Amino acid sequence: MPRRPLHELYRRLGARYPFVAVLLVVAQAHVVVLCGLLVLARYVSLSLADWLIIFAVAQGFTLVENVAVLRASRSTLDVTARWHAADEHAEQDAIAAWRALTGMPLRMVAAGAAIRTLIWATLTIVVICWVAGLPAFPGGFALGLAATVVISAGILVRFLELELVLRPVVEAITPDLPDTAYLDATLSLRWRLLVGVPLITVVTGGIVAGFSSGDAGLSAFGLGVAVALAASATIALGLSSLLARSFIAPIRALQETTERVAAGDLRTRAPVLGGDEIGRLARSFNVALEGLRERDRLHEALDAYVDPVVAERLLDEGPRLEGELREVTVAFIDIRGFTAFAEQATAHEVFSLLNEFYGVVVPVLERYGGSANAFQGDGLLAVFGAPVALTDHADAAVTAAIEVARAVRQRFGQRLQVGIGVNSGTVVAGTIGGGNRVTFTVIGDAVNTAHRVEAITRQTGDVVLFTEETRRRLRRDHGTISGRPPAPVRGKRTAVRLHAPMLAGRVEEGIGELEQRLGELAHERDAGPGVGA
Incomplete structure (x- = not known):
């Protein structure tokens, strides 16, 4: 049919x-x-x-x-x-x-x-x-x-x-x-050929033998069918066996190639054993495989310059991701005293230290579901909850911040110190840019606040500070958390309540001295521009 x-x-x-x-x-x-x-x-x-x-x-x-x-x-x-x-x-x-x-x-x-x-x-x-x-x-x-x-x-x-x-x-x-x-296997191609070809021989031979004989009796018909059966059991069966091999060998080779590809080996190639349909299929498979290799190389390049999750979405949805509202927790990580170090070091030394630093920090962020959204010289903007939504983004961000502080201290000791500001809120997440150049980012007051909270760590001596907005979203125990005096933040009418996890390596100082330092912020102009403003 x-x-x-x-x-x-x-x-x-x-x-x-x-x-x-x-x-x-x-x-x-x-x-x-x-x-x-x-x-x-x-x-x-x-x-x-x-x-x-x-x-x-x-x-x-x-x-x-x-x-x-x-x-x-x-x-x-x-x-x-x-x-x-x-x-x-x-x-x-x-x-x-x-x-x-x-x-x-x-x-x-x-x-x-x-x-x-x-x-x-x-x-x-x-x-x-x-x-x-x-x-x-x-x-x-x-x-x-x-x-x-x-x-x-x-x-x-x-x-x-x-x-x-x-x-x-x-x-x-x-x-x-x-x-x-x-999926259950069905009747193989080998058995279809080994059964079908001899059977066709028997049917055809029996009919031809019967109608071509001058004797119209059943004896002649039976003899013709018997001869056809004997021929199918010898000649036809041998020919069908050879035919099965000619079909099955290239198909099996192609199957083995697809299994290697499924296992992740994109360097393999399917052998093209002829110019028939199976040979053309193998050649088409190699062409498609070359496309997979190019996509894999592109994926590796994107992963090096773009967050892997963002890269996956870009490949699936196209170069522009529409902005969408997301509740996230943002962590801004900055190297203290890096400007003074950069003035005395060579450019190669600066690059080497930054790559070593980010090589320690980024894996920790990714382990807890964070996305290294932007590298800003000696600063890093990490987002928890975009592009992949996280129900526990606040807990994940605080845990990651504590682990980053520990990892940096273990790797660099007193040679390099960081400040980390953490804040939660609603942002717009998507691609932004022009002239065929776009980047995935998050924009909103929550980002600006995280940046400014990081600056306050220089006044309090804490390595990690997170806001009251983040503390209210915590669902897990993060050890001893010490409250800080409310701090003035540019763009905020009221002072922001801050908290510091003790395990992050806070410098112990009296509350009175902290209040004095934070009070001075009210009379100083914030030196750094807002992030994502």
């Missing part, structure tokens, strides 16, 4: 299509039986009444066998019906329906079905011999050989047609299958 009419019929019938398709395939057995009786009429002379008896018996047995096949297929059709009836197709329903449909052709021609077919065929031959008065040999024997050929051909045709008519439903189910699902 052509492919498009089947798909159109499936579109029209919907959930009823599998039963209708199976019914049409099964019903063809009646046509096969009729054709067999017409061939038999060349070798056996009977009255019309006798032929009607034989016809009724043969078609009756066929009907009984077809009903049994349809009943056996009910469980498969029920599984498919459940998949069709679901509003949202669950993965397990899709896997069950796929397995049922792809395994159905083999189940319907397997041992149980074959035995039933053999029984009704034997009974039909007995009736024919009784009605026609044929002896068991050679008449019954010749009919047995002919029936074997017809039944085998019918089984093969039924298997292939079932695969064909069920394909539209299988294709519809495939998008719902998870890539990691285990």
Whole structure:
């Protein structure tokens, strides 16, 4: 059957299509039986009444066998019906329906079905011999050989047609299958060729031998079928084995290549073993694989310059990510006294120290779900909650800040010290820029406040300070937290309440001295520009 009419019929019938398709395939057995009786009429002379008896018996047995096949297929059709009836197709329903449909052709021609077919065929031959008065040999024997050929051909045709008519439903189910699902194997290409080619030889040879013989008796027909069987068991089987090898070897090589690619080896290539369809498929696969390698190189480059999560979204959604409101926690990390160091050091020494510093800090941020959003010389803006949403972004940011303080102290000691300001709030997250140059960033008052809180660490002597907005969002224990006197922040009408985790290495000072230092901020102009303003 052509492919498009089947798909159109499936579109029209919907959930009823599998039963209708199976019914049409099964019903063809009646046509096969009729054709067999017409061939038999060349070798056996009977009255019309006798032929009607034989016809009724043969078609009756066929009907009984077809009903049994349809009943056996009910469980498969029920599984498919459940998949069709679901509003949202669950993965397990899709896997069950796929397995049922792809395994159905083999189940319907397997041992149980074959035995039933053999029984009704034997009974039909007995009736024919009784009605026609044929002896068991050679008449019954010749009919047995002919029936074997017809039944085998019918089984093969039924298997292939079932695969064909069920394909539209299988294709519809495939998008719902998870890539990691285990799928049952069906009949291999090797066995299709090893069975199909000799069987075609037998059918063709038997028919040609029977009709080309001058003797119209069953003995000549039986001899022709026997010769065809012998030829198929030797010549045809050998040729089909060679044919199977020529098909399977390049397909297996291509399969092994895809498995290596799935395991992450993009440097492999599929061998192009010829210019036929399989060879062209292998060449197309290599072209597609080169595209994957280019995408992988691009991905590596993006990961080096852009946060990996942002890079993934850019590859999937395009170069511009629309700004969206997000509740996040922002941490601004700055190296203290870096300007004085840069004046005395060479450019290479400055770059070397910064790369070493960020090599320590960035992995800690990423371990707790943070994104290194922007490198600003000796400062780093880290965001928790964008581009990937985090329900515990405040806890993650405070934990990461404490771990950064510890990691920097362990790596650099007194050679390098940092200040970290942490604040939570709502920001706009997305790409910003122009002239085909954009960057992913977060903009909002929460970012500006985090920057200015980091500056206050120089007055309090703390390594980490976080605001009251962050403290209110904490759900986990972060050790001893010490409150700080409210600090004035530019852009805020009221002073901001601050807190310092003791584990971050706070410099111990009296509250009075801290209040004096923070009070001086009210009369000083904030030297640094706002971040993300």
